Amino acid sequence: MRKLYHFHGGIHPPSNKTQSTRTAIAHAPLPTKLIVPLHQHAGEAAKPVVQAGDHVLKGQLIGMPEGFVSSAVHAPTSGTIAAVDMQLIAHPSGLPNLCATLIPDGKDEWAALKPVDYRNHSSAELQHLLRMAGVVGLGGAAFPSDIKLRIGKQKINTLILNGAECEPYITCDDMLMRERAAEIVQGAEMLRSMLDADEVLIGVEDNKPEAVAALQQAITANGMNQEVVAIPTIYPGGGAKQLIRVITGLEVPSGKLPTDIGVQCFNVATAYTVYRALAHGEPLLSRVITIAGNVRHAQNYEALIGTPIAELVALSEALPDTDRYIMGGPMMGIPLPSVHVPAVKATNCIIAASAKIFPPSPPAMPCIRCTRCVEVCPADLQPQDLYWFAQSREFGRAQAFSLFDCIECGACSYVCPSHIPLVQFYRFAKSEIRAREHDKQLADQARVRHEYHEQRIEREKRERADKLAAREKTAQAAKLASAPPLTPQQQAEQAGLEAGRAHIRELAQSEVGHSDEGVTK
């Protein structure tokens, strides 16, 4: 029995998972149109390489990665690009972003696939393949996976696969582990090989016994040197830092990455996608999405990236009193500006919300310092103090109390008897601090530019003055040189005038001396 550790705090919200695990993953039918955003990952947006009118095949590149942290975007099915323009996307701000709208032709024709044997390629080559295959983390952050495989000089001891799925309602990873454990396990082996890790541990919460069994079976069947670790069910046990702590006992130091302590963590669905990308040459075109909440039948669907959420939700039949939709779970999900936005690589779950399942919270009372929030914080913070400082705009003290170590899991808000929206205050404080640092950076740059500008003006002035003086001198010299030679008579006259001037100068000097004496007396 592997020894497990604990992280401080945590909560046990009602899990609401059984509704969506009754049936297997269903394949969503081909939608009427696909809206594929070019910025579905952390880092820089992909640059479109297609334009309206182009015919594309399934898996064809439509967005080229740009910059160090970026990933590719592909056509999820064959069809025609109707437009490459700004469309509403799944962001709470409601601001649109650049998307390629694709009208499927129904043939679902693949572009040429190029599977590889990962054992015959260097890590760098495989990373490039994954970048061009659009593989990003499917746990929610959508961070380009190729970057996470660059380890440099650090030794990675442990590769952890995150199958915890601690948020209520979400079951896409659970179903993926139950049905496709073999591919997950093989993907994990590829990741291990690229990282040169010593061991592979797959963390799964103990409320998923079928997933644990399926993974164990796959490990044995494939002869892998991997271990499934069943961890206690507690939110937020699926947070990367918390999972690493529970399984290895190590705490990722504040401000550092897991690789700094020899650990790397990938979601199980990402491992599955890595396997499909390398062994089958398939870019990331689809993912499993849970549709749950105020729907007639909650279900997991394998849906193409770019599927309009409205069409997915229609498959599960949202009930008429649904008032909005949440992408993600009830603890950390984002409210969608509209149901007419496309599913993206980060879409793990859509919850149809209603006043019944998510009742509006009562008005916030003042904080009574009961410290229930402290009891549940998985980052060992003092949420009531962070709230105090954020509210009074004392951002320096908020930072001193480790504001940026907050993972925004929402456990504090969940337990607060005054129903204060605590996480909102931390988001506000963090964004204020970032804005101030940004302003300060701009101000510093402006100051440096200004100082340089002043110096340049000075330098130009000096140069001009020098040039002028030099010109004067040459002009004088030229005048003297070009003047006709003096006749002896003129020379004598000049000498006499000079002598007279010198005499007067002498007199002036001696007079000055007299007058000086007069003054001092």
Added chain:
Amino acid sequence: MIFSPFISKPDNVAQIMLKVLLALLPGIALYVWYFGAAILVSIALASLTALGTEALMLRLRNRPIAPFLKDNSALLTGWLLALSIPPLAPWWLVVVGTAFAIAIAKHLYGGLGSNLFNPAMVGYAVLIISFPAQMTHWVAPHGLGQGLVLAELGFADQLQYIFLGALPHGLTLDAVTMATPLDTLKTHLHLDQPVRQILDMPIYGQLAGHGSEMVAWGFLFGGLYLLAARIISWHIPVAYLVTLFVIAGIFHLVDPGHYVAPLFHWFAGASILGAFFILTDPVSSPTTNKGRLIFAAGAAFLTYMIRTFGGFPDGVAFATLLMNICVPLIVLYTQPPVFGKKGKQP
């Protein structure tokens, strides 16, 4: 909720305060059993004054009145103050104390969640300094009338005294009231009587004052309920009682003739009430567990010092107030290490 998290526990402030009020009921019931129903009059007066003053202050501060009146926090302050002062006191005593506590100690500091001092204890301090005579006339427990007071008042007579200041013909206030067990102890110790002899007086029961020790048991029972319901954490009550026991124990072992046993200190005065209900006020006590231990230990130390060497019979109120001042400093220096900044790894 328009942003995550979209779910939360249904608990609210009113519920928490209500549970604390319920936890006081066993003690109050025993109080009525041993000392008569006058305490209920005090509690009623305090409740009305508390709610009325709170409504007035909220109006003056332009705040919504209904949500704050419904949160039961003013009621709790009123009840704790009413339980700390003699029940047979003029009506204006409890009214002035409660009004001061709510208006000055709570609202002028910013209202719910912003008070630096425990409002009930501020009210108590104001009363004991301003009206020391009225604050030391306590009711005698039933059935001991013969040895302690000349006569006992019926409930109607008590009401008459509280509201009209009139006593039945032939009785003075001194005839129907007495000093508290702690007060009696202090007075007789000053007369150089040894402890054992003092404790033989009929005012004293098994562990401390007859009747009032039972009330303390009632509050202990309520306090244990608060612990079980996770309304309070164990740090403050345990640290307070243990420190009080240890300090009293040391003095008692050194000189049992002059210093009373530690259990006496537990069950006399407001120790149990203080440990479970007064010091645990979340707003004016530390937010870190280590800080709570220091806070409660300091309060116990001060309680003992004031009781034994100070001028007042009971020290819980002033100990609370003095430690309240130290809370921000205590909290600053007892911050627990944050995840990822703990330095050590297994």
